[in-house]
Amino acid sequence: MKLPVYLGLLHRSEGTLAASFRQVAEGHGHEPDVHFLCLTLAAQCDAHQKALAPIIARYGETRDEDEPERLHAQGLAETRSGPVGLLRDLQDLYLLASLVDITWTMVKQAAQGLRDVELLGVVANCDGQTGTQLKWLQTRMKQAAPQALIVAR
Template sequence: MLLPVYLGMLERSESALAQFFRQVAEGHGDEPDVFHLCHTLAQQCERHRRSLQPVIDRYGEQPDDEPERLHTDALDSTREGPLGLLRDLQDLYLLASFVDITWTAVKQAAMGVRDEELVSIVEGCEGETKTQLAWLSTRLKQAAPQALIVAS
């Protein structure tokens, strides 16, 4: 069974997403909505990680480097200005999309092994991840005109 690979990947990608949400919050603190909401979304990611612990205790966790591959040097710092905000939101969206599709894969496996506890965990976390993606998409749409047309 290779479910432990995806459980480990999910745990580490949620951790990376939480870290980058906090980094963007601090790096773009002049945008009050970004500052506050990114901190809130980081806390959600940490809750997701904690909710996985009983399942990881049961199935185990196998190392995989996928989240680290996604967490490139570009995610090690935030960029400045309107274009920087736009690009940082885009990076967050990419990482959140990875988390989202990983939740989908884990849910399919949970249904395959008829693990109702894991299905329940996934459904709660997956819904919040989709909300994170929706906010990122909306905020990116809001930031794009300022960054691409007005700013120079």
């Protein structure tokens, strides 16, 4: 069974996303909505990791030695400055959140196949929140794009 590979990917990806949300919150503290919402979303990712703990205790968490590292996203090490920097940082967060979102989908498919009610409950809660994170990121990028891409600085 390869579910432990995807549980490991999900666990690591949620941690990477949480750290990246915190990085953007600190780097763009002059944008109050970005700062506070990124901290809130980071806390959601932390809660997702915690919710996965009993599932990982049951199924395990492994790295597939044959799996290429290209599926393991790197977090944001630093933030960019200015309006275009904010837009690019939000876009990076969106890519990370998309990885988390599709990984939840794969884990959900496995949970349905296993008829694992506990795992399905975790997926329903966490995947829904990840979807909301993606929607907020998309909305915030749409809001930032005109200012960043049209207004000369």
